[in-house]
Amino acid sequence: MVKTTGVFHFRLGGIIVKRYLTTPIYYASGAPHLGHVYTMFLADCARRTTRMAGDETRLVTGTDEHGQKIERAAALAGATPGAFAGERSAAFRELWEGLGIDVSFVRTTDPAHKAVVTDFWQRLCAAGDIYKRHYTGRYCVDCEQYFTGDVGECPVHARALEHYAEDSYFFGSPATGTG
Numbered sequence: 396m397v398k399t400t401g402v403f404h405f406r407l408g409g410i411i412v413k414r415y416l417t418t419p420i421y422y423a424s425g426a427p428h429l430g431h432v433y434t435m436f437l438a439d440c441a442r443r444t445t446r447m448a449g450d451e452t453r454l455v456t457g458t459d460e461h462g463q464k465i466e467r468a469a470a471l472a473g474a475t476p477g478a479f480a481g482e483r484s485a486a487f488r489e490l491w492e493g494l495g496i497d498v499s500f501v502r503t504t505d506p507a508h509k510a511v512v513t514d515f516w517q518r519l520c521a522a523g524d525i526y527k528r529h530y531t532g533r534y535c536v537d538c539e540q541y542f543t544g545d546v547g548e549c550p551v552h553a554r555a556l557e558h559y560a561e562d563s564y565f566f567g568s569p570a571t572g573t574g
């Protein structure tokens with residue numbers, strides 16, 4: 396899915412519009428596949444179209460290198476999570492370069508990314524928008540998602556859900572439990 400962020404602009408004569416396009420960031424738990432390429436082609440078409448119209452367009456993508464999915468895939472490969480994710484991330488970046496897709500590539504392990512996320516997190520905490528609670532539920536590591544209701548197995552992976560109990564941070568109000 397291609398996302399266009401920021402406010403909508405209307406073209407006026409001679410005004411260059413700055414656009415920022417993003418894709419999902421891809422899990423560095425496996426090799427790039429056709430679904431990733433399809434998404435990037437759509438994003439690149441959008442970028443090229445807006446550039447042809449005279450806009451300044453930046454396309455950003457990257458890799459998500461955190462989570463149990465990465466940890467488990469690395470263990471299976473006999474590597475550390477950092478080394479494993481680094482190799483997988485490089486495969487994504489090299490693929491986009493090889494396909495001639497001009498992107499700004501961000502890794503969730505990049506120091507600059509960590510600094511921005513830390514700043515954002517601290518602002519949310521200072522505003523009282525983050526609270527911590529104990530959470531239990533049924534979880535699919537491959538989806539990185541909890542499931543509720545009478546679902547016994549993951550509808551995507553057709554495997555039994557795992558019971559998880561952990562302290563988690565939530566966005567919203569602790570008084571109402573919204574988030």
Ligand SMILES: [Zn+2]
Nearest residue numbers: 535538549552
């Ligand atoms: Zn799943």
